[in-house]
Amino acid sequence: MSETYYLMGMIMDFHTSSEEDGYFLCTATLSSGAGAPPNRHPNDQESFFVQKGLVEFTVDGETIHAKPGQFVKVPRGEIHSFRNPTDEEAEMLILNVPGSIHENVFRICGTKLSPGSRDWPSPEPDLDMDWVAKICADEGLEIVS
Numbered sequence: 001m002s003e004t005y006y007l008m009g010m011i012m013d014f015h016t017s018s019e020e021d022g023y024f025l026c027t028a029t030l031s032s033g034a035g036a037p038p039n040r041h042p043n044d045q046e047s048f049f050v051q052k053g054l055v056e057f058t059v060d061g062e063t064i065h066a067k068p069g070q071f072v073k074v075p076r077g078e079i080h081s082f083r084n085p086t087d088e089e090a091e092m093l094i095l096n097v098p099g100s101i102h103e104n105v106f107r108i109c110g111t112k113l114s115p116g117s118r119d120w121p122s123p124e125p126d127l128d129m130d131w132v133a134k135i136c137a138d139e140g141l142e143i144v145s
Contacts, residue, residue: 004117005110008127009034009084012106013116016099024099026106030055030090031120035083038144039136042077045097053090057082066092079144101140108135 003014009031018024030053038058048057050066057064057072059080066072074080084090096102109132111125133143 002115003107004113004115005106006113006121006125007106007110008036011113011118011120012094012110014103014106018096018099018103022098024094024096024103026094027051028092028094029118030084030092032084032087032089036081038079038081039141040077040079040144041101041141043140044099044101045076046074046080046102047095048072048074048082049093049095051091051093053084053088054086055082055090055092056085104139105132105136105141108139 005012005014011029013027015025015027016023035055048055048066048071050068050070050072052068055066057066057080059072059074060078064070064072065085094102109127111121113119113121129143136143
């Protein structure tokens with residue numbers, strides 16, 4: 001599988017399809033300051049493996065500064081968020097099981113790029129966060145304020 005999307009300061013390369021493989025795996029490259037807002041999803045297990053840079057996670061109120069080689073598992077339904085707090089790009093693998101929630105949200109809300117592209121969109125695509133929150137809710141992912 002070779003699909004690449006841009007969403008909220010992240011370039012995501014899809015490696016699997018939840019429909020075909022039973023899980024969703026992607027590589028996410030995060031620009032400075034990029035990340036996911038606090039959210040939860042009771043039907044999707046999510047785990048992260050940092051490969052490059054520093055990623056700051058908040059899971060159930062606990063802050064974790066994950067460096068390359070660190071694994072962060074988010075219990076199903078737990079409120080969590082992440083962001084790149086540095087001026088350098090960060091990269092991580094994201095694993096979702098069964099994964100259709102995240103795969104669908106990334107496809108619907110993201111901007112499709114050429115497979116494997118590392119060209120950051122310019123200008124930044126307009127993104128209506130109320131619309132994103134509605135799509136997320138429709139897919140089973142709750143954005144928590």
